[in-house]
Amino acid sequence: MKIAVSADGSNLDSKVANRFRTAKYLLIIDVDTGAYEAVPNPFTSQQQGAGVQAIVLAVSRGATAVLTGYTSPAISNQFKASGIEILTGMTGTVRDAVEQYKKAPSSKESETQANPEAAIINKGFLVHATRSAARQFVNLLPILIGVVLLIGLFNVFVSEELLTSIFSGNVALDTLWGACFGSIFAGNPINSYVIGGELLKYGISLFAVTAFIVTWVTVGLVQLPAEIAAFGKRFAFLRNGFSFLLAIPITILTVVILNLLERWVS
Numbered sequence: 001m002k003i004a005v006s007a008d009g010s011n012l013d014s015k016v017a018n019r020f021r022t023a024k025y026l027l028i029i030d031v032d033t034g035a036y037e038a039v040p041n042p043f044t045s046q047q048q049g050a051g052v053q054a055i056v057l058a059v060s061r062g063a064t065a066v067l068t069g070y071t072s073p074a075i076s077n078q079f080k081a082s083g084i085e086i087l088t089g090m091t092g093t094v095r096d097a098v099e100q101y102k103k104a105p106s107s108k109e110s111e112t113q114a115n116p117e118a119a120i121i122n123k124g125f126l127v128h129a130t131r132s133a134a135r136q137f138v139n140l141l142p143i144l145i146g147v148v149l150l151i152g153l154f155n156v157f158v159s160e161e162l163l164t165s166i167f168s169g170n171v172a173l174d175t176l177w178g179a180c181f182g183s184i185f186a187g188n189p190i191n192s193y194v195i196g197g198e199l200l201k202y203g204i205s206l207f208a209v210t211a212f213i214v215t216w217v218t219v220g221l222v223q224l225p226a227e228i229a230a231f232g233k234r235f236a237f238l239r240n241g242f243s244f245l246l247a248i249p250i251t252i253l254t255v256v257i258l259n260l261l262e263r264w265v266s
Helices: 050-060 073-081 094-103 109-114 123-157 160-166 171-184 189-201 206-218 224-231 233-265
Strands: 002-007 025-030 036-040 065-067 085-087
Touching: 002 094, 025 050, 025 094, 065 094, 073 085, 171 206, 171 233, 189 206, 206 233, 224 233
Parallel strands: 002 065, 065 085
Antiparallel strands: 002 025, 025 036
16 A cells, blocks of 8 residues: 655655645655655646646555645545545654554545545546646747747848857957847847857857846846836846846856866866
């Protein structure tokens, strides 16, 4: 018989996680043999559908009971609908929780043995998880389309001659120009990676590209009026100014470290 325990770590001496949905690991433990498997929970950063997908993860490992600190009534009902026992209020280490479970046999154990199909995951949960994944893909689709269009526009309107006239190969000037362009332009951070990749293809130095990306995500001259309205002129100008100035040494340090690592690896 296997049980799943929500845990903050990957071994039996880890603490039982306070919430099932945000647990870093699910420890799948064979109560009879003591063997266990630590499965990282890949859904902790997701907001929608994370609980259902974590249930799918637990059930796919053959767990017939789940021990945790707390879980929402909705998730608890979903477990019960799948024929899986859910025990909340667990504290201490995973080892302690397992021993406590052994001393208090599951009230559903006989029911599960009498009806093995009760442990089979409800198809509705799989449908729900599939729909959740589809919604996430739909939300990401406009960004993907924007990336494709951005690459096309960049190749059409930005020539290699124009770029070489701006970026001369001087480390200091290239870094400064990259920081300036990154501060002016605005958009999704993913777009900065796309433009940066295209700049590298044209032979622009890594210093300029790195400065461009750093300032793109930290300095926002286009959004400056909105930032002033929300936080005041002093905060807006100081934040953007310091972000721009710090972007230069951060860029140089980043590229130098990357070059050292590349030499060390090769």
